[in-house]
Amino acid sequence: MTELLLISGSLRKGSFNTKLAREAERLWDGETAWGDIRLPLYDGDLEDEKGIPEAVQTLAQRIASADAVAISTPEYNKSIPGGLKNALDWVSRTEGNLWADKPVAIMSAAGGRGGGDRSQFALRLALTPFQPRLLTGPEVMVAGASKQFDDEGQLVSDLYKKTLTTLMDKLAREVARTD
Amino acid sequence: MTELLLISGSLRKGSFNTKLAREAERLWDGETAWGDIRLPLYDGDLEDEKGIPEAVQTLAQRIASADAVAISTPEYNKSIPGGLKNALDWVSRTEGNLWADKPVAIMSAAGGRGGGDRSQFALRLALTPFQPRLLTGPEVMVAGASKQFDDEGQLVSDLYKKTLTTLMDKLAREVARTD
Amino acid sequence: MTELLLISGSLRKGSFNTKLAREAERLWDGETAWGDIRLPLYDGDLEDEKGIPEAVQTLAQRIASADAVAISTPEYNKSIPGGLKNALDWVSRTEGNLWADKPVAIMSAAGGRGGGDRSQFALRLALTPFQPRLLTGPEVMVAGASKQFDDEGQLVSDLYKKTLTTLMDKLAREVARTD
Amino acid sequence: MTELLLISGSLRKGSFNTKLAREAERLWDGETAWGDIRLPLYDGDLEDEKGIPEAVQTLAQRIASADAVAISTPEYNKSIPGGLKNALDWVSRTEGNLWADKPVAIMSAAGGRGGGDRSQFALRLALTPFQPRLLTGPEVMVAGASKQFDDEGQLVSDLYKKTLTTLMDKLAREVARTD
Numbered sequence: 001m002t003e004l005l006l007i008s009g010s011l012r013k014g015s016f017n018t019k020l021a022r023e024a025e026r027l028w029d030g031e032t033a034w035g036d037i038r039l040p041l042y043d044g045d046l047e048d049e050k051g052i053p054e055a056v057q058t059l060a061q062r063i064a065s066a067d068a069v070a071i072s073t074p075e076y077n078k079s080i081p082g083g084l085k086n087a088l089d090w091v092s093r094t095e096g097n098l099w100a101d102k103p104v105a106i107m108s109a110a111g112g113r114g115g116g117d118r119s120q121f122a123l124r125l126a127l128t129p130f131q132p133r134l135l136t137g138p139e140v141m142v143a144g145a146s147k148q149f150d151d152e153g154q155l156v157s158d159l160y161k162k163t164l165t166t167l168m169d170k171l172a173r174e175v176a177r178t179d
Numbered sequence: 180m181t182e183l184l185l186i187s188g189s190l191r192k193g194s195f196n197t198k199l200a201r202e203a204e205r206l207w208d209g210e211t212a213w214g215d216i217r218l219p220l221y222d223g224d225l226e227d228e229k230g231i232p233e234a235v236q237t238l239a240q241r242i243a244s245a246d247a248v249a250i251s252t253p254e255y256n257k258s259i260p261g262g263l264k265n266a267l268d269w270v271s272r273t274e275g276n277l278w279a280d281k282p283v284a285i286m287s288a289a290g291g292r293g294g295g296d297r298s299q300f301a302l303r304l305a306l307t308p309f310q311p312r313l314l315t316g317p318e319v320m321v322a323g324a325s326k327q328f329d330d331e332g333q334l335v336s337d338l339y340k341k342t343l344t345t346l347m348d349k350l351a352r353e354v355a356r357t358d
Numbered sequence: 359m360t361e362l363l364l365i366s367g368s369l370r371k372g373s374f375n376t377k378l379a380r381e382a383e384r385l386w387d388g389e390t391a392w393g394d395i396r397l398p399l400y401d402g403d404l405e406d407e408k409g410i411p412e413a414v415q416t417l418a419q420r421i422a423s424a425d426a427v428a429i430s431t432p433e434y435n436k437s438i439p440g441g442l443k444n445a446l447d448w449v450s451r452t453e454g455n456l457w458a459d460k461p462v463a464i465m466s467a468a469g470g471r472g473g474g475d476r477s478q479f480a481l482r483l484a485l486t487p488f489q490p491r492l493l494t495g496p497e498v499m500v501a502g503a504s505k506q507f508d509d510e511g512q513l514v515s516d517l518y519k520k521t522l523t524t525l526m527d528k529l530a531r532e533v534a535r536t537d
Numbered sequence: 538m539t540e541l542l543l544i545s546g547s548l549r550k551g552s553f554n555t556k557l558a559r560e561a562e563r564l565w566d567g568e569t570a571w572g573d574i575r576l577p578l579y580d581g582d583l584e585d586e587k588g589i590p591e592a593v594q595t596l597a598q599r600i601a602s603a604d605a606v607a608i609s610t611p612e613y614n615k616s617i618p619g620g621l622k623n624a625l626d627w628v629s630r631t632e633g634n635l636w637a638d639k640p641v642a643i644m645s646a647a648g649g650r651g652g653g654d655r656s657q658f659a660l661r662l663a664l665t666p667f668q669p670r671l672l673t674g675p676e677v678m679v680a681g682a683s684k685q686f687d688d689e690g691q692l693v694s695d696l697y698k699k700t701l702t703t704l705m706d707k708l709a710r711e712v713a714r715t716d
Contacts, residue, residue, distance in 0.1 A: 012223035012290070038220065041262040044191035076221070077303075078475075082265025085221040088253045114472040115499065117436075121476060122258075122301070124665065125658060126675045128183045129257045137668040145470065177714045257654075287387035292680065293651040297616075297658060300483060307482065307494045322650065356535045370581035396578065400613070401619040402549035434579070436666045437659075441578040444619025480659070482617075482673045487615045 001031040002175050005066035009073035009084035009123075011038055016109040016145035017072040019153040025105065025159075027168040033066065035059045037087035052093055059087060060073045060094040063112055067101040067175045069132075069175035070168070075110040075119035092130070099130035105167050107140035109148065115141030133174055141172050181209040181354050184245035188252035188263035188302075190217055193326040195288040196251040198332040202288030202340075203249045203286065206347040212245065214238045216266035231272055238266060241275040245352045247282040248311075249347070254298035260306060262331040267305055278309035282353035284346050286319035288327065312353055319343050359386040360533050361422035367431035367442035367481075369396055373505040374467040375430040379513040382465065383520075393417045397432040410451055413463035416451040417445065425492075425533045426527070433468040433477035435441040443484055450488065457488035461532035463525050465498035467506065473499030491532055498522050506520045507513065538581030539567040542603035545612035546621035546660075548551065548575055552608040553646040553682035556690040561607045561644065562646050564705040572596050572625035589630055594659075596624060597631040604712045605640040607677075607705070612647040612656035629667065636667035640711035642704050644677035646685065653672055670711055677701050 006025055010020040025032045039055050040046065046053075052060075064071060073080050091098065104124050108116025120141065127134055140149050140163050146158060155161050184205055187197040192262050206212045218234050219225065227234075230238075242248060252259050270277065285302050287295025299320065306313055319342050327335055334340050366376040376445065383390045397413050398404065404411075410418075421427060433436050449456065464481050466474025478524055485492055498521050500506050506514055513519050543556040545561055559571065562569045576592050583590075589597075610617050619690060630634065643660050645653025657678065664671055677700050679685050685693055688689050 010223070011220060011225075013291060015223075038222075040219065041190060041220070041265070043217075043262075044194075044309075046191070076264075076268045077271050077305065079264065079305050081221060082261045082263070082268050084224075084261065085255075085258065085264055086220070086261025087260050092256050114475050117472050118304075118475060118479060121479070121662060122304070124300070124661070125297075126258050128661065131674040133180065134671075136665045136671055163578055293654050296651050298652060300655060300658070303483070306477060310495040313492075314493055314495055315486045318444065368581070369578060369583075373581075398619060399548060399575065399578070399623070401620075402547070402552075404548075434622075435629050435662050435663065437622065438623070440581060440619045440623025440626050441580075442619070443613075443616065443622055444578070447613045447619050450614050476662075480662070483655075484614065486614050493693070 002067040003034050003065065004028045004030060004032045005062050005069045006032060007037065007069065009037065009071065011014040012084060016142070017074050017151060019149045020107055020109045020142060021070060021072040023155050023164060024154060024168055027165055029172065033062050035062050037083050039087055039090055042086055042089045047093060056090040056094065060091050060098055060158055063098045065093060070105045070107065070171065071123065072107045072109065073093045073116060073119050073123050074114065075108060075116040078118045079122040080119050080126060088126055097130055099132040101178070102132045103171055103178060105135045105171040107164065107167065109142035110147040110168050111145055113143050113144030117141050131153040135167065135174065138163050138166050138168050154160050182244065183207045183209060183211045184214050184241050184248045185211060186214040186216065186248065187215065188250065188260050189284050190262060194270045195328060196253050199286055199288045200251040201323060201332060202247060202334055202343060203347055206344055206350065207214045210213050212241050214241050216262050218266055218269055221265055221268045226272060235269040235273065238269050239277055242270060242277045244290040245314065247350050249286065250302065251286045252295060252302050253286065254287060254295040257297045258301040259298050276309055278311040281311045282350055282357065284314045286343065287348065288324040289320035290324055294322030294346040296320050306348045314346065314349055314353065317342050317345050319346050326357055335347045360425040361391045362388060362530065363393050363420050363427045364429065365389060365393040365395065365429045367395065367420065367429065367531060368473040369441060369525065374500070375446045376388040376464055377434050377507045378467045378500060379428060379512060380527055381513050381522060383497050387530065391395050391420050393420050395441050397445055397448055400444055400447045402530050403472040405451060414448040414452065418449050418456055421449060421456045428463045428465065428529065430465045430467065431477050431481050431482065433466060433470065433474040436476045437480040437485060438477050445486055453489055460490045461536060462490040462531055463493045463529045465522065467500035470502055473501030475499050493518060493525065493528055496521050496524050498525050524534055539604040541548060541565045541567060541569045541605045542572050542599050543569060544574065544608045545551065546574065546608065546618050549685055553679070553686060555610050556686045557646045558607060558609040558645055559680060559690060560692050561705055564702055566709065570599050573675040574601050574620050576624055576627055579623055579626045584630060593627040593631065595626050595633055600635045605708050607642045607644065607708065609644045609646065610656050610660050612645060612653040615655045616659040617656050617663060617682055624683065625689065627641065628652060629674060632648035633649060636669040639669045639709055640715065641669040642672045642708045644701065646682040647680055650680050652680030655677050671713065672704065672707055673710065675700050675703050677704050
């Protein structure tokens with residue numbers, strides 16, 4: 001049974017991106033786990049003195065043990081949140097490259113009309129150095145996010161649902177291909 | 180008398196980028212101040228409950244009162260540190276756009292041969308939405324940074340010194356032009 | 359009297375970007391000229407054998423003599439047209455750096471909902487190496503372009519008109535500041 | 538027997554990127570073909586009047602029939618050559634998406650110390666919309682390219698050879714995985 005790790009780039013409880021990641025979770029035929037980016041700021045002195053924080057180790061282990069990862073990112077000022085990049089930076093300090101050849105899908109929900117398109121560009125470039133098996137699409141970019149989820153947190157638009165389904169199917173196929 | 184605000188993208192005490200920013204400071208004919216990016220991770224719930232943290236307010240006020248800003252960024256995994264983006268995100272939550280028409284210079288020091296060229300690209304795109312008067316060059320990208328500063332933390336290479344001087348002169352002229 | 363050079367990134371006669379550039383032209387209080395990107399593909403052997411083509415020289419001279427430049431770019435596959443980058447590449451082969459400190463504004467019209475936002479990111483990075491005085495905004499990104507121009511080729515939306523006016527005013531002020 | 542299509546982003550006969558692509562070709566265990574980007578500038582009117590040029594059709598067919606593609610790009614002014622983007626734009630006008638799920642590797646050779654790192658970022662973003670199976674590494678970025686090829690056009694550095702071998706092995710495995 002394959003395991004999918006879900007990461008939301010937003011810390012907010014009611015986050016649209018956490019909702020979007022949950023929708024991705026529902027579409028996964030297998031086990032799921034969540035990764036938490038609520039970490040201290042990366043600081044080389046902190047690392048030297050106290051080592052890699054436990055919360056970072058936990059996140060790293062979840063990435064390592066997952067068969068695939070799905071990341072949903074908001075768009076903060078036309079790019080990814082600092083907190084999301086901070087998590088990538090911390091994880092890069094653990095031993096080995098956990099991302100190598102790992103199937104990864106990215107998606108976004110944002111208030112504007114672009115739906116996070118520039119944030120996805122930034123996330124793609126931020127993930128590339130770790131050499132994951134990073135899907136190039138289809139692009140799931142939920143625009144005007146505040147109106148796109150119902151009271152149960154589910155996507156209301158058939159188009160978005162369909163695109164997300166295509167993306168998650170592609171991710172599952174990528175995992176199968178890895179075997 | 181004009182004031183320059185210096186921001187280092189690294190939290191490490193012995194940071195090469197803090198050293199590079201200090202070199203920029205020495206070249207400034209006027210007052211200087213420093214901005215600190217050691218802030219909590221941006222979290223919309225935290226903002227809703229407790230408002231904007233005092234450390235963010237302090238950073239924002241320094242940006243607002245500065246005549247120019249110089250930012251020195253490391254390259255973490257081919258992009259800017261999460262902590263630096265996090266600071267930009269927090270500041271964007273304060274009232275008004277503090278960056279509007281503000282002369283800003285960017286520079287970088289990094290271990291690799293590129294000297295932070297991709298980090299500068301990322302920082303340029305991250306700053307653009309705030310519509311500062313963002314200098315397009317010359318590019319100060321200190322490669323192989325561990326060998327480029329002497330015991331006093333000063334740049335050893337005449338070429339880097341010269342390029343940094345040109346950049347800071349350009350920043351000063353940009354401030355004069357603003358008046 | 360100041361001169362504005364207008365460049366459209368599209369070769370099509372009915373191009374929305376040419377229309378958008380014409381709207382920018384109308385807002386300019388001064389002389390205007392147009393730059394043509396219909397050039398051969400850059401080829402180092404061609405340059406060695408026959409020198410820089412006359413059409414490139416003409417474009418370069420227009421950039422050199424202009425007080426400001428406005429470029430309107432379509433979005434082809436999430437980035438700028440090859441032809442526009444080709445023009446920048448050719449011009450970079452002429453003597454001196456014609457773009458240095460030149461006030462430049464960029465804008466875009468595109469079919470999609472983003473209005474060329476990713477194309478503008480690409481154009482910004484493509485122009486940065488020449489160190490122009492590149493305005494960081496406001497962003498004029500005409501989305502759903504096919505419905506945004508009337509029979510006279512003028513913008514129908516008051517919001518787009520207003521944003522374009524702000525951008526062109528800013529460009530004019532930048533020229534004044536240069537003096 | 539699998540077929541690899543090679544594309545050089547430079548038109549110059551003695552191009553370092555063509556040499557690099559030839560090195561990639563030598564490492565391929567299967568058939569090879571070359572794609573030519575010497576095409577007219579994309580022009581919507583030209584397409585409307587005369588259809589898609591034959592040279593574009595040829596390139597498109599070679600992409601379609603290839604099991605994998607390797608693209609070697611120079612860095613012109615910190616990004617990809619206009620001619621390379623122009624080829625991508627033209628090909629995108631042919632029927633279907635020829636790139637979908639196609640294994641693609643990118644590499645670069647450049648004069649500067651970065652070896653085309655920013656050009657590779659631009660190429661990655663330019664290819665992403667077509668949803669290929671785009672390898673994220675290892676990065677083959679030949680810096681100081683004029684000294685990196687011997688008289689037979691072969692790479693002189695063991696490190697570059699090794700990295701290129703790793704990349705091409707990965708591309709071959711990606712093709713096998715596709716089956």
